[in-house]
Amino acid sequence: MGFKTLIKNKFLTALFSMLMLSGTELVMAQDANSTNTATGDQSAQQAGMWTSVSYYVLLFVVVCFAVAVVGKILRVYDLTLQMQRKKGINWNNAMAVAFLLFLILGLAGVYYSFSVQGSMILPEAASQHGKTMDTMFWTTFGITVVVFIATQILLFGFVFYYRNSDKRKGYYLPHNNTIEKAWTIAPAIVLTVLVVFGFFSWRKITNTVDAKGETASINIDVTGHQFAWEIRYPGRDGKLGAKNYKLISGTNVLGLDFKDRNGLDDLHADTLVLPVNKSVRLNILAQDVIHSVYMPNFRVQMNAVPGLPTFFKFTPTITTAEMRSRLDQPDFEYHLYCNKICGGSHYNMQKIVKVVTQAEYYDWLAHQKPYLNDQLKKELKMADATEQKGGENKRLALNN
Amino acid sequence: MSTLAVHDHHGVEHHDHDHEHHHNETFISKYIFSMDHKMIAKQFLITGITMAVIAMILSILFRIQLAYPDKSFPFLETLLGKNFAPGGRLDSNFYLSLVTIHGTIMVFFVLTAGLSGTFSNLLIPFQVGARDMASPFMNMLSYWLFFTASVIMLSSFLLQTQPAGPGWTIYPPLSALPKAMPGSGMGMTLWLISMVLFVASSLMGGINYVSTVLNMRTKGMDLWKMPLTIWAFFLTAILGILAFPVLVAGVVLLIFDRSFGTSFYLSDIVVQGQVMNFEGGSPILFQHLFWFLGHPEVYIVIMPAMGLVSEVMAVNSRKPIFGYHAMVYSLIGITVLSFIVWGHHMFVTGMNPFLGGVFMITTLIIAVPSAVKTFNWLATLWRGNIRFTPAMLFSIGFVSFFISGGITGIFLGNATLDINLHDTYFVVAHFHLVMGSAAIFGMLAGVYHWFPKMYGRLMDEKLGYLHFWLTFIGAYLVFFPMHFMGLDGVPRRYYSFTEIESLKQWVSVNTFITWAAIMAALAQVAFLFNFFYSIFKGKHATQNPWGSNTLEWTTPVERIHGNWPGEIPTVYRWPYDYSKPGHDEDFIPQTVPFSQTMSSNLPHDFEDSPVGDQEWVNTSKSNEHVK
16 A cells, blocks of 8 residues: 555655645745735735635635535434434435425526526527528427426436335336337437428528529628628629739738739728628638638528638528617617637627618618729739839840 | 456466565556556546546636626736736637637546546456456556646646647647647647647557457356446447547648648638748648547547446446347447538538538437437336435436437537537537536546445545535536527637627626536535545445446455456356346346346346356256256
8 A cells, every 4th residue: 555655654744745835935925026026006906816815715615614514413413313213314315305306496497597598599580591590490499398308307207206215126127129119210200300301491591502583692702810801892793803812911901813804893891781682692711710700690600711712692681770670779780700719809800780771782882992992003003013024024034 | 467368267376476466566566657457547537537627627717707708806817827817817819728728628638538548447357357458558558648648738838828729629720820829839739749649548548448348358248248338438449449540640730731831721821911822721621530530529428428327327226227239229329320420510611511411411310329328218217216326316417418418419410500509609508518517427427436446445425415416506507508698699719708799698697607617616626525535534345335236346345456366257147137026136246147046037138148048948957857
């Protein structure tokens, strides 16, 4: 029992306690040093901090003692009962009752949670596919909540009802293949229904190609970088220009390649404004790390992956103004925020989204500044000039 | 060490050899570089508990931030330094490091190594009837690699730049670009090194477990007589062996991208204004590689717990586990299916939506074996004669968590619903219940139940009760409200919820959750005290304190090297003959031959073993002959 002797060794114990003491001293000394350099206000704060820390530690120690005392009292009580030849506390029954209480209080808690916190969830779906999703959610919810409550009642019910008793033995029931088959097939059927339902809506939602005869969706570029979103609308031609990440610079933040004429009239916006009841296709891109476009109000989420353009097509159905009046919140806004860990300011990478009427949308669009601003034009001209020069040089070199 | 290799028929002589060997052991060979499976199990357990406590403290730190996003706690600055908590508020990058390391430690170091490492090592030789693991040396190596990995992982807290911070899933490019966040620098390098060592440790363990189970079972222990614990450990080990190497592949490619300029995962990147040269890689590739391990990993975490709980439940309900075969087949089903569901973590990450549809189907299929297992546990409790030992309480808690967390998986496995739920607190609630809390409860059930086999003493029951109730209630209070946050669109890994208008309503709920978490964390002091106190001062255990059938309870309380003093006992029956009608006691150990229990034998006993059947028929005949 080497370990035991090690523990019992007084010298080692003494050494250990010395170490602890000097350790505390060290910490205190550091503390003193830092307070020396700091202002008096800070040192007062530090002192206050240690008082509050020691206060909480003391509180916890007191609680521990209370628990120990209660434990001892219970034990003494138990022993006296036994000395009087009565049965001691039946902990087994106590636990069974505790489980029953847990079941009852737990169900009450679940009810409370569903009614209070449940009323805060799933803001009204403001998109076409969001409605389908919500129907599916509530169907799944209905099924699972029944299973949840039934199985928990069975679990704790059995636990309470079949608590140990000396009078009976457990029922020897090793297996029953009929029951086994039943509860394999039943969940399988329910899950099949959910899968079929889910599979077809998934295909429909992710099918981002505009169907024949359908009016083309509005293409909008949403590009994520640490820690903001850039939004680009197509100009009059309705087409977005090509991009090349190598052209990204302080002025050309999206890296537009102006060899592609489509890009010349593109617009750079600082809010995502969407016309109501019109199909929108978000082209989602990222420049540095993975981000994620998340708009819970529209039930939209898609990651923005560098090097791999993704997209999400949806149709907003409720304008911001209408939602404000419905919710009775005059300052309500839809939000787009990042939902994939992307660095220190991940939690604050947001954009306001506005859903407006068709007329308002065109009006807003007309007021947007083109992406190709004056400074960018100047830079491009200079670049063009140097490129031509370089070209001539090369030709000269070749001639030689 | 020849005695350790096979079931020998000369046990007595070898025992003498063992006995002498015992005396020559030094402190180092017995407690540090031990090759005894029991000691290695204890090493894994204590390291696992230490890591769990550390990871729990990390979680409390970030819970404080979430509850009081605008307050400063000068204590934190003293504790963590000016770099990590300037002015007593956590740095937002350090917050992400905390989340990352909490997740990594809990998933890998506690619930994989701490759980499988402890109980596979302890119980496989004990329950199949072997003197030790197939390769005790590799077993020792496995522990020391794990220990080294733990030290490296924790040492990243000593870095001035921060520990790894891109989340426990370390998706590149965030994890590949040191410029993208402080946590992607040296801390990330240490994370990767640590994980490579960890996987090596895990593989060594896994190979050992599989070979021991397949080759070193005692006489009569055919596969259908193995306890469910062994089935679970066996299948877990197979999962680990097949899945972990893929993580190493992914991690090594990431190391190449980080340090040697390759572009496996990187393409078209401009970080902080600097255009990078990476072209042609795909971040999605890493996600495929990661989740090819990552999803089996959650079953690596939960299956040993399922095994432990099945065993504890049968013993304490004094009833055979219901549907033993169904339990095994569902474990096998989970094992196989777990390899083809990984894509459900990637529905909205840019993976081809058609694949999303396929993965949705496979994912919801895997719910069937899980449901079967749950119903079987319920049926095991039905008409039992339930004793509430702390281990049993934790097993019941396990089933409750498994149900609560499992059914939310049906929402997340549905690609359509996942669009809105992906990466929200709904996911956090789901996996903390079904794999976090449930697996921890399985592990705690195991610790309380097999403590006598590890230390020859019993843990205090009353403290166990206190520990259970505070933890059980605490865990529900913490994770239940999170479902609602997720459904409202609250993203996970957010440093604070005060910046976005629609999330502000959840700050009060966060405060509540934090206090529940603090309560549950403090409750663990009851466990820690109980555990360490009982090692030295606990009540002495009897040989078979729970009236259990399995082989480990036929070994002496003293826990000798080689496990059994004489010959390894022969096994005659399955391990779940509890409360068998016609038998005077309510349990019949596996070592009792059918010829000794004539009054209670049933035709069912011989379904799996024609040999036993023959034996029974023969003895019946010879009995008749005597008459």
